[in-house]
Structure formats: structure tokens, C-alpha cells
Amino acid sequence: MACQSAPAIMDEQALLGLNPNADACYRQRALAYFEQLKESQDAWEVCAEALAKGIYSDDHVKFFCFQVLEHQIKYRHGVLNAAQQQLIRETLMKWLQTQLMNMHQEKPFIRNKAAQVLALTFVREYLTHWPKFFFDILTLIGLNPHGVDIYLRTLMAIDAEVVDRDIMHSHEEVRRNTLIKDGMREQCIPSLVESWFQILQAYQQSHSELTCQCLEVVGAYVSWIDLNLIANDRFVNLLLSQMSVEDLREEACDCLFEIINKGMDPVDKTKLVESLCQVLQSAGFFNVEQEEDVDFLAKFSRLVNGMGQSLVLSWTKLHKTGNVKIAAETLRALEAKVPLMLQLLVHEDDDISANIVGFCYEYLHVLKQLPLLTDQQKANVEAIMLAVMKKLTYDDEYNFENEGEDEAMFVEYRKQLKMLLDRLAQVSPELFLGSVRRVFNNSLQSWQTAPFMEVEVAIRLLYMLGEALPASHGAHFTGDATKASTLQEMMRTLISSGVSEYQHASVALEFFETVVRYDKFFIVEPQHIPSVLMAFLDHRGLRHSSPKVRSRVAYLFSRFVKTLHKHMNAFIEDILSRIQDLLELAPPENGFPALLTNDDQLFIFETAGVLIVYGESPAERKQALMRSLLNPLIDGFGLLLAKLPQEADEERQTVLADCLSHAVGFASRTSKAFSNKQTVKTCGCTEVYRDCLHAFLPALSCPVQRAPLRSAVRSFLHRMIICLEEEVLPFIPAASEHMLKDCEPKDLQEFIPLISQITAKFKGQVSPFLQQVFMPLVLAIFEVLGRPAEENDQTAALEKQMLRRSYFAFIQTITGSGMNEVMANQGAENVERVLFTIIQGAVDFPDPIAQKTCFIILTKLVELWGGKDGLVGFPDFIYKHIVPACFLAPLKPTFDLSDAQTVLTLSEITLTLKMIHLKRGPEFIQFLQQEYLPSLQVSADITQELCQVLQQPDVKVLKNYMKAFFQRGKL
Structure with a gap:
């Protein structure tokens, strides 16, 4: 035997390091020992001996021995001699034999590792040296529970190695796995199936965990073995009996799901599903209301979903091949499951409901393909619609201010329900529109006394209508009152009902989302704009008690104004005065929590800009309004900038720099309102933005917090190059001089696009300036590129690469703009x-x-x-x-x-x-x-x-x- 030449004992000192609590030096030694045993030609055999003879009782040592064996089989099997391969087989069988006699089972992590090693050995040797692998194991273990446990774990490990589609395999492995499965089908699958039947029968009363394991094995193997071995009376009856045993029912459900999911001829599949349904129904499983175990119902819902989808697939295949009679029978079978589907869809537990959505969606797809719907089918559509509307509703526990995992899951579930709604609208638009209208009107008539979730879902349905229905079905607005669409009528109700006063955040959000979703309604009926504007501006919107609502409304308000600015001329100054306090720069020392975050304020500044620019006032009035909007920023900026260099505390410096950056950002955002027609010049606002530049540019030479300040001012300059045209040119030389001082690679890389933008836009006009700045810029780039860097510093290398690209792009801009004199005159x-x-x-x-x-x-x-x-x-x-x-x-x-x-x-x-x-x-x-x-x-x-x-x-x-x-x- 090969093991006689191996060292007789293991390195006991090294083994001490396997304990998770061992000192680092021992752990290091254990690691080195593991490497030595892995790579040695025969030193690993001492581990085989330890396992076969049960020398060690320490779990970590046993696990270690299996790991060493695993490495040999996985990576060195080809170089092992016949005796060594035989040694591994004998070791595994001897270890398995010791398990049969042990009073106590090994820990699960050791059993799993042993199963893994057995599975690897099987994959390497079944086709060559060990064709009787299963025969040997089954003969040895009989019905010993410890042995059966290892056997079932090994089968699952083999499934992972040979069948699992989620694991990537090479072409060679795929070929080998196909040969293994073919060999198993020929030689041993009937024996394995028989063993599973015996295990399920023997242990369903005494060892529920073994029975569950066995059910998992059947579910895993059924996809590629002969279905008749499983889908027969004795096996299915056994599985159904286990559906009534509390500890087994979930796994039995999963197992039946895998059986149903197996690819088959459509007629055979329909027969299988129908026979299974009859048995389940007669056993009382369709009485969903009487079942209290939600975990089981979730599994059962998944099983019903599988059966329903199987029938849909069978019908689709038969329908395509023109097999009318059998297709009609399959459709009848399918529709017989709809009442059960509806019970599960409307179940209060969302997991149960979510598991049946697939079947529901595909059933609607079948209805969509039918030329005419029967009364029963219309009733089914309506029932699904009501179920979906009910399930869209939030429950009392939903936490709107602090959304966690449960809330995220409900949001995902809602997305699935929305898909169902869209499909319902395709099947029967009239029915869909009528149902939504009915639910909406009922809820909004009594919104003062209705719970928030009912009101929210009613408005939500109105919001969803637009996407679900094509314009031809009333989801559009017309100027003709006699043809006023249903949607228009519902919008009128939404605005005039007073529901915007509802206190709950979810209702407030849904109201504003819907108003902005259908902003075109206000072009047809502009008389509603004032009341909606007030909702945006008061305690219902921008001053709502919920920060989440305020934040979202800031964005929605900007969208609303952008679309409807032509209809707001009469309200501009009123709106600006009402949002005045929301436009204030909030210095860190004032101690008041701001109503809006800085990001939200950006939207308000942009909105103010749009109102001023697109108003019908003369240029002088626009200038005055823009000045009153921007002067507070300019003044605040000057005061804060003077404070910043005197501030010693770094944290405080950061806060001040942030505030300064926001001021620049706000001013920049107001300029987004200008367009090719409404330019800064035609609106008389040139001087105001020039004043901004005068105020902001000194920040470039601030000795502290340079990165954020430079970044903010640079962004503002980019905007001004677009908006101010040549008026910006006098500011560029000084700005460039400041930005080229003490440069980091990132500074330069971000400065170059600014110069390139000026070059491309103004060409010859900036030639003298470019000739002046060209060599200082180039020399600054050379200096940065020439700085030594650590050999393995990937970040520095990437920064240099990006700077080099920016430099070449700059030269390209100059040459491409026909300004060769800039370079020629250097x-x-x-x-x-x-x-x-x-x-x-x-x-x-x-x-x-x-x-x-x-x-x-x-x-x-x-x-x-x-x-x-x-x-x-x-x-x-x-x-x-x-x-x-x-x-x-x-x-x-x-x-x-x-x-x-x-x-x-x-x-x-x-x-x-x-x-x-x-x-x-x-x-x-x-x-x-x-x-x-x-x-x-x-x-x-x-x-x-x-x-x-x-x-x-x-x-x-x-x-x-x-x-x-x-x-x-x-x-």
C-alpha cells in the first residue's frame, strides 16, 4: 500500500494552528504545512490514514485532512499513481463506514466537505475506475441514517459539479458531464430512484431533515432523468402525503414544482398538471383561506404558478401548431385554475401574491391573443384588476421616512403589479379605464375620512393610466369640452377635490407626481394653475413637514414651471416673493435647520431663473429681478470668503468652503434658463453675471480649501463662456494665472477643457491671450508629468495618462481651430x-x-x-x-x-x-x-x-x- 512510504505522523505543532483562536505564528505554520502537504508527491497520504483510522477527534483537523485530499483529487488526480487513487477510494469508504457506527454525527461543515470530496472523486473516476460508485455506497449504508445523510449530501454535491447551470464549465467539462449523465441513466438511475423512494418512505415519520434532503435531491435530479420514474402513482402519492406533514410540506411542494417544470410534450404536460391538480384539490389544498402557514402558502403559490405557466406554454405550442381541439381543452384546464390564482394573488401576504404574478401575466397574454373574450373571461380580467388595485395599496407598517429592506421589497413588488396593470390595459382598455375611474372617484369623494393608503392608491392609479393606455383611449387632453377625456375629468377632480390637503407624505407625493406627469392638462385648462401653484408653494409642498416631500417637490416644481412658464406671467413676482426664503444661502453658523438641502435649492434657483427669463417683462425688469436673486449670493460669498483664510479649524474650513461652492453653484444654475432666443444679453442680465464673476474669481487665490473652490469657479466659468459670450474674455487671463499656480495633475486636467472651450468658441479673438498663456500652461504640464512617482502607484500613473491625453487634446483644439500662429509664435x-x-x-x-x-x-x-x-x-x-x-x-x-x-x-x-x-x-x-x-x-x-x-x-x-x-x- 502506498501509504507505508508516507510519514507515519502529522506535524502536531502545525495542527495547533488550525484552531481559529490560535496565535498568528501557529496559524502561519499551519498554512505552510497545508501548502507542503498539498504539493508533496505522497506526504498527503498521512491525512488519508488519519481519516480512515479516525485518529483525530478535533473537527478542525478532520476538516483540514479532507481539504488536503480535495486538493489531490481536484488538481493532482492525473499525476497520482493507481495505488494512490485506490488509497483515496478506500479512505473515503472506510471513513463512511466509521460514520455508520458513530453514536454522534459529524458537524455539518465536515459532512459537507466529505460529500464534496466524494463528489469530486465520483466525477474523476465514475467513467473509468469506479463505475460501481453508487452501488458500493448504497450497499454499505443500507438505511443507516448517518450514512443516508452523507449519501444525499454527496448527490447534491454531484449535482453542483455535473448539472448546475449557474456554474460555468469548459467545453471539456461539459462533454465529460454529458458522458457521466448518460452513464448514470444507463447504469444506476433506477437504483437511485428506488433508494430515494425507500428513504422518503422510511424516514418521513422519524427523520424529517433526511426526508427534506431527499426531496431536494429528487427535485434537483428530475430535470434530466426519465420523468416516468418519478411521475408515477406510488411516487406522487408519497409526495402528496408529505404535503400534509408540517415539517415536510414546503420541501414536498418544491419537489413537485421541479417535476412540473420539466420540459415535456404539451399534451403529456397538460395531463401531468391536471392529474396533480385533481389530487391536490381533492386533498383540500385549494382551500387557501383556511391555510394559516404563510411560508407553506408561498411555496404552494410558486407550485401553482409553475402549473399555470406550464399550461400556458402547452396552450401556446398547441395554438401555434393549429391543434384547435386540444388547445381548447388546454385553455379550459388553464381557466379552471384562475379562481385559485386569484385567491393567491389577492392574499394579504405579498410573498404569496408575488409568486403567482408570472402565471397571472401569462394568462393575460393568452387572453390578449384571443379574438373575442367570453363573459367569464371578462369577469376574470375584472377580478384580476380589482386584485391588483387592492394589492398596490401600502400597509400600515410601511415606514415612509426611513425605508428599509421590507419597504424596498414592496417597491419591487409594486413594479411587478404595474406590469400586470399594463397588460390588463392591453387586454381590455375600456374595462381598465372604467375600473380605475370607479376606484378613483369613490376614494376622492370621501378622501377626508378614507385611510391614506386608499387615497394614495387611487391617485397612483390615475398616474399609471397614462403609461398603461395609448392616447386613443382617452389618455390625452383635447381642447374640445364635448370630447373631454376621462383622464381630463379625473384631473379636474384631483385638483378641485382638495385632496392636496391630505396630511400623509405618500398622498402628497403622489398628488405632485401626478400633477407634473399630466402637466399638458394645464395647457388645455390653465384656470387650474393658480391653485396647483399654491399647493407647490405652501405647507402641502415646499413647506411640507416631511423632508422627503419637500425634496421631491423642489424637483417637480422646476419641471412644472419649465413646461408651463408661458402661462405663469401673471404670477412671477408673487412666486419669487414666496420662495425668497428658500433661496437664501444658509451659512453654517445660523443654527437653523434649512427647509431644503443644497441639492434641492439648485432646483429652486433654476426655477427662479426660468420664471425671470421667460417672463414677459421688459429687459430692465428682468435685470432687476435677476439682480435681486443673485445679489444676496454675491454679498454672502464675499463675507464667507473673507472669513475662510482666518479660520484655523479644518472642519470649519470645509463647511465654509462647501457653503462658498454652493453659492457659486446656485448662481451657475440660474443661467440654465437662458437659451438661443432668450440670451443673457437680450434679457439685460450681462452686468449681473459680470458682477458674479468679479465676486467669485478671488476665490481662486484663496490659500486654503483650494480644490473645492477652484472646481466651483471653474464650472461657473464654463457656464459663462456659453452665456456671456465675449463679455467673459476679460476675466480669463487672471483666472488662468491663478489656476496655473501650484498645480496638481487633476487641477491641470480640469483646467485644459476650459481653455479648449475658449479656443474652440472664440478662435482668433483669443489668439493674443493663448499666445501668452500657451507656454506657461505647457511648462506646468511638463513639470507635473516629469514628477517622479512610485513604481506601483496605479492612481498616479492613471492621472498622468489622463493629463497627457488632455494636453494632446488641447494642442489638437488649437491646431484644429486654425490658430497655428499660437504655436508658431512661441x-x-x-x-x-x-x-x-x-x-x-x-x-x-x-x-x-x-x-x-x-x-x-x-x-x-x-x-x-x-x-x-x-x-x-x-x-x-x-x-x-x-x-x-x-x-x-x-x-x-x-x-x-x-x-x-x-x-x-x-x-x-x-x-x-x-x-x-x-x-x-x-x-x-x-x-x-x-x-x-x-x-x-x-x-x-x-x-x-x-x-x-x-x-x-x-x-x-x-x-x-x-x-x-x-x-x-x-x-
């Missing part, structure tokens, strides 16, 4: 320095995005400076550096032509070469033929070929040729 030395960085970016860094940008720049520079009257010395630069870059970059091993970005880079390289030929003509071809390509050892034939393609007008041909050329060059 002096020969500086121009050369910049050009070399572009060559370096094109060739040296394996970043295809940056490389592509560099070649776009080079193409543009060749176009601008590469001709006869171009920049002095540039043709020389073309031949010495640009042409080599076009060939060296694609020849680099990092230039991956299977990568889409890299292919785009190659495309730009081709365009660069094409542009050089356009500008330099035959001189360039001669240089390639006589000097450059020979220096790369390119043969005369290929050189000739490349030059010919280069001279053809079709760029596409050249692109394809260059790709092939470099693919060849890399071989």
Missing part, C-alpha cells in the same frame, strides 16, 4: 520642444487614444506648415521625425491591431502619410524609396508597391494596404 526652441512631445506621444506611450490624437495633430501641422511657404525648418522635421513616427509606432509590439482604438490610430497614421504626399509630392516618394524604407530593411518590391498605393487617390485602399503592411511587418 520661438523656435519652444516650438521644437512641443513638437517632440507630440512625436513622443505618437510613438512611445502605448495609449492608442493619445496616439490617435497625436497623429491628428501631425496631419494638421503638415497641412499648415508642410508646404512651400510653411514654417521654416518644418520640412526637415517631417523627414527626420514625422515619417519615422508613422512607421515606428505601428511596428511596436504594444501596437495591437486586433484592438479597435489601435485600428483608428493606424487610420490616422495613413492620413498623415497622405497629407505629407499632398504637401511634398515626388520628393516624399523619393525619400521613402531611396532612404527611409531601405533603412528599415524593406525589400525593393514592397517599397515600390507601397509608394504606388500612396500615390493613388483612394484613401481606403491605402488604409487597407497599411494594415496588411504592418501585420506582415510584425510576423
Whole structure:
């Protein structure tokens, strides 16, 4: 026997480290010992001996031994000799034998690990060395409960290894698993099924946990074995008898669900479902109201859902094949389950209800395909509709102010119910509209005395109508009073009923959501706008007692105003005065809790901006209103900014900086109201925003809290470039100077888009400024890129990569805007320095995005400076550096032509070469033929070929040729 050459004892000192409470040094030693035993050719055999002889009683040591064995089977089975493989088999059987005699069972974690090791051994050896695996185990264990437990756990572990579809398998494993299943079907499945029957029968009274395990095994295996072995009288009767045993019923339900779920011929499936239903019904399981065990009912609901969906699938297949008679029988069988489905759907427990939604949805889909509905089918639709409306209702326990897991689950469940409602509307729009109208009107007539959940769900249904019904069914608004839609009528009721006064947060939210959902209603009936505006502005909306309502209403109010601003001219100044206190900057020291968060205030500022800009007042009035809106921000900003540098406490500094950032953000948000028609200039607001710039820019030189302040001011400048046009230009030089001082990579990276935006927008107008700022900016970038960084600092490396990309994008913006003089006027030395960085970016860094940008720049520079009257010395630069870059970059091993970005880079390289030929003509071809390509050892034939393609007008041909050329060059 192989184990005789193994060391006879284990390292007892190392084993001490297996205890979870052991010292770190012991744990380290145990780990090292584990590695040693795993990798050794035969040292692991000592673990096999320990398990076979039961030498150790410590659970951690036994688990450790199984782990070592597991490693051998999993990773080293192929290198074990026949004797060692035999040793593993014998060890497992001896260990199993000891379990039969033990008074006490092993802990579950050891039994699970043993089952795993047995399953792995089975997978490796069943087809070759151990075809009698199950026969040996069943012979050994008989009906011993300890043995049966390991046997069932092993079957589940085999299912995980061989069948489980959630586990990814290689092609080789899939092939092996198929062979294993085929072998099992041929050789042992009938014996296994017989053993399951014996176990279920023997232990249903005495060992419920074993019976449940066995039911789980049957459920797992039924998907791929012959169904007749399970779906027969003796087996199904046994399962049904277990449906009446409290400890077994849930697992029996799951097992029946798996049987029903098995793929089958539609006629056979219908017969199976029907026979099962008859037995369940006669056994009293359909009397759902009398069942108090909700956990069982949830499982039963899932089973009924499976049966219903199976019947739908059978009907669909039969319907498609035109088998009318049998399809009609299947539909009758299906509809016979609807009363049971409705009982489960309307059950007060949401888990039970949620488990039947699938069947309900698919049944409605069947009805949708029928040409005409019978009276009974219409009654079913109505019953489902009422059930869904009832189930949409919140319960008393729902916590609106502090939503937890239960609340999240209800929100998800509501989404499922909404799908049902949408499907109901498709099946019978008239019925759907009528039902919603009835529920809505009943609830709103008596909203003062109705519980909040009834009122909320009534408004919720009105909200859902719009999505569920197409416009042709009344879910639209018309100007013609005689044709006023049902929806219009319901909206009138919603607004005039006074329900907006309902105190509960959920009703308030639903009211405002619905008003904004149907804001087009107010275009048809603008007379309702004043009353809804008041609801937004008073204790019902922005001043509601619930912060959640206030927050949501701030957003909804901005949407409402944006849509209906044309109808609000008469109320503008009244609204602005009513929201005045909500527009205040809340400095941290005032001690009052703000009604709105800073994010909510952004929406209010934007709303105020929209009201001012789109009002019909003359420009002077708009300017006065905008000034009264922004001056408090400007004043508050100045005071806080003066305080900030004097503040020693860092936490307090952060709070002040946040407040300053918010002030800038609020001012920025008001500018979103302007458009191409309503510009800052036409509204007379230029001066107001200039004053903002004067106030905010000093923050750039604040010595503390630089990052948040710079970020806020930079964002404001981006907005002003769009809104103020050239009026912003005088502020840019000073702002740039401040932002280029003491730069971090992130500062620079965020500053470059600002300069690029100015360049692209103003072009020649900013040329003098750009010439001035160009080299300081470039030098700041070089300085940051040149800073040493830790070798493995991924963050620093990524920051530099992003900065490099931003730098090249900036150069591209300048060259692309036709402002070559910005670079040309930097002096020969500086121009050369910049050009070399572009060559370096094109060739040296394996970043295809940056490389592509560099070649776009080079193409543009060749176009601008590469001709006869171009920049002095540039043709020389073309031949010495640009042409080599076009060939060296694609020849680099990092230039991956299977990568889409890299292919785009190659495309730009081709365009660069094409542009050089356009500008330099035959001189360039001669240089390639006589000097450059020979220096790369390119043969005369290929050189000739490349030059010919280069001279053809079709760029596409050249692109394809260059790709092939470099693919060849890399071989």
C-alpha cells in the first residue's frame, strides 16, 4: 500500500494552528504545512490514514485532512499513481463506514466537505475506475441514517459539479458531464430512484431533515432523468402525503414544482398538471383561506404558478401548431385554475401574491391573443384588476421616512403589479379605464375620512393610466369640452377635490407626481394653475413637514414651471416673493435647520431663473429681478470668503468652503434658463453675471480649501463662456494665472477643457491671450508629468495618462481651430520642444487614444506648415521625425491591431502619410524609396508597391494596404 512510504505522523505543532483562536505564528505554520502537504508527491497520504483510522477527534483537523485530499483529487488526480487513487477510494469508504457506527454525527461543515470530496472523486473516476460508485455506497449504508445523510449530501454535491447551470464549465467539462449523465441513466438511475423512494418512505415519520434532503435531491435530479420514474402513482402519492406533514410540506411542494417544470410534450404536460391538480384539490389544498402557514402558502403559490405557466406554454405550442381541439381543452384546464390564482394573488401576504404574478401575466397574454373574450373571461380580467388595485395599496407598517429592506421589497413588488396593470390595459382598455375611474372617484369623494393608503392608491392609479393606455383611449387632453377625456375629468377632480390637503407624505407625493406627469392638462385648462401653484408653494409642498416631500417637490416644481412658464406671467413676482426664503444661502453658523438641502435649492434657483427669463417683462425688469436673486449670493460669498483664510479649524474650513461652492453653484444654475432666443444679453442680465464673476474669481487665490473652490469657479466659468459670450474674455487671463499656480495633475486636467472651450468658441479673438498663456500652461504640464512617482502607484500613473491625453487634446483644439500662429509664435526652441512631445506621444506611450490624437495633430501641422511657404525648418522635421513616427509606432509590439482604438490610430497614421504626399509630392516618394524604407530593411518590391498605393487617390485602399503592411511587418 502506498501509504507505508508516507510519514507515519502529522506535524502536531502545525495542527495547533488550525484552531481559529490560535496565535498568528501557529496559524502561519499551519498554512505552510497545508501548502507542503498539498504539493508533496505522497506526504498527503498521512491525512488519508488519519481519516480512515479516525485518529483525530478535533473537527478542525478532520476538516483540514479532507481539504488536503480535495486538493489531490481536484488538481493532482492525473499525476497520482493507481495505488494512490485506490488509497483515496478506500479512505473515503472506510471513513463512511466509521460514520455508520458513530453514536454522534459529524458537524455539518465536515459532512459537507466529505460529500464534496466524494463528489469530486465520483466525477474523476465514475467513467473509468469506479463505475460501481453508487452501488458500493448504497450497499454499505443500507438505511443507516448517518450514512443516508452523507449519501444525499454527496448527490447534491454531484449535482453542483455535473448539472448546475449557474456554474460555468469548459467545453471539456461539459462533454465529460454529458458522458457521466448518460452513464448514470444507463447504469444506476433506477437504483437511485428506488433508494430515494425507500428513504422518503422510511424516514418521513422519524427523520424529517433526511426526508427534506431527499426531496431536494429528487427535485434537483428530475430535470434530466426519465420523468416516468418519478411521475408515477406510488411516487406522487408519497409526495402528496408529505404535503400534509408540517415539517415536510414546503420541501414536498418544491419537489413537485421541479417535476412540473420539466420540459415535456404539451399534451403529456397538460395531463401531468391536471392529474396533480385533481389530487391536490381533492386533498383540500385549494382551500387557501383556511391555510394559516404563510411560508407553506408561498411555496404552494410558486407550485401553482409553475402549473399555470406550464399550461400556458402547452396552450401556446398547441395554438401555434393549429391543434384547435386540444388547445381548447388546454385553455379550459388553464381557466379552471384562475379562481385559485386569484385567491393567491389577492392574499394579504405579498410573498404569496408575488409568486403567482408570472402565471397571472401569462394568462393575460393568452387572453390578449384571443379574438373575442367570453363573459367569464371578462369577469376574470375584472377580478384580476380589482386584485391588483387592492394589492398596490401600502400597509400600515410601511415606514415612509426611513425605508428599509421590507419597504424596498414592496417597491419591487409594486413594479411587478404595474406590469400586470399594463397588460390588463392591453387586454381590455375600456374595462381598465372604467375600473380605475370607479376606484378613483369613490376614494376622492370621501378622501377626508378614507385611510391614506386608499387615497394614495387611487391617485397612483390615475398616474399609471397614462403609461398603461395609448392616447386613443382617452389618455390625452383635447381642447374640445364635448370630447373631454376621462383622464381630463379625473384631473379636474384631483385638483378641485382638495385632496392636496391630505396630511400623509405618500398622498402628497403622489398628488405632485401626478400633477407634473399630466402637466399638458394645464395647457388645455390653465384656470387650474393658480391653485396647483399654491399647493407647490405652501405647507402641502415646499413647506411640507416631511423632508422627503419637500425634496421631491423642489424637483417637480422646476419641471412644472419649465413646461408651463408661458402661462405663469401673471404670477412671477408673487412666486419669487414666496420662495425668497428658500433661496437664501444658509451659512453654517445660523443654527437653523434649512427647509431644503443644497441639492434641492439648485432646483429652486433654476426655477427662479426660468420664471425671470421667460417672463414677459421688459429687459430692465428682468435685470432687476435677476439682480435681486443673485445679489444676496454675491454679498454672502464675499463675507464667507473673507472669513475662510482666518479660520484655523479644518472642519470649519470645509463647511465654509462647501457653503462658498454652493453659492457659486446656485448662481451657475440660474443661467440654465437662458437659451438661443432668450440670451443673457437680450434679457439685460450681462452686468449681473459680470458682477458674479468679479465676486467669485478671488476665490481662486484663496490659500486654503483650494480644490473645492477652484472646481466651483471653474464650472461657473464654463457656464459663462456659453452665456456671456465675449463679455467673459476679460476675466480669463487672471483666472488662468491663478489656476496655473501650484498645480496638481487633476487641477491641470480640469483646467485644459476650459481653455479648449475658449479656443474652440472664440478662435482668433483669443489668439493674443493663448499666445501668452500657451507656454506657461505647457511648462506646468511638463513639470507635473516629469514628477517622479512610485513604481506601483496605479492612481498616479492613471492621472498622468489622463493629463497627457488632455494636453494632446488641447494642442489638437488649437491646431484644429486654425490658430497655428499660437504655436508658431512661441520661438523656435519652444516650438521644437512641443513638437517632440507630440512625436513622443505618437510613438512611445502605448495609449492608442493619445496616439490617435497625436497623429491628428501631425496631419494638421503638415497641412499648415508642410508646404512651400510653411514654417521654416518644418520640412526637415517631417523627414527626420514625422515619417519615422508613422512607421515606428505601428511596428511596436504594444501596437495591437486586433484592438479597435489601435485600428483608428493606424487610420490616422495613413492620413498623415497622405497629407505629407499632398504637401511634398515626388520628393516624399523619393525619400521613402531611396532612404527611409531601405533603412528599415524593406525589400525593393514592397517599397515600390507601397509608394504606388500612396500615390493613388483612394484613401481606403491605402488604409487597407497599411494594415496588411504592418501585420506582415510584425510576423
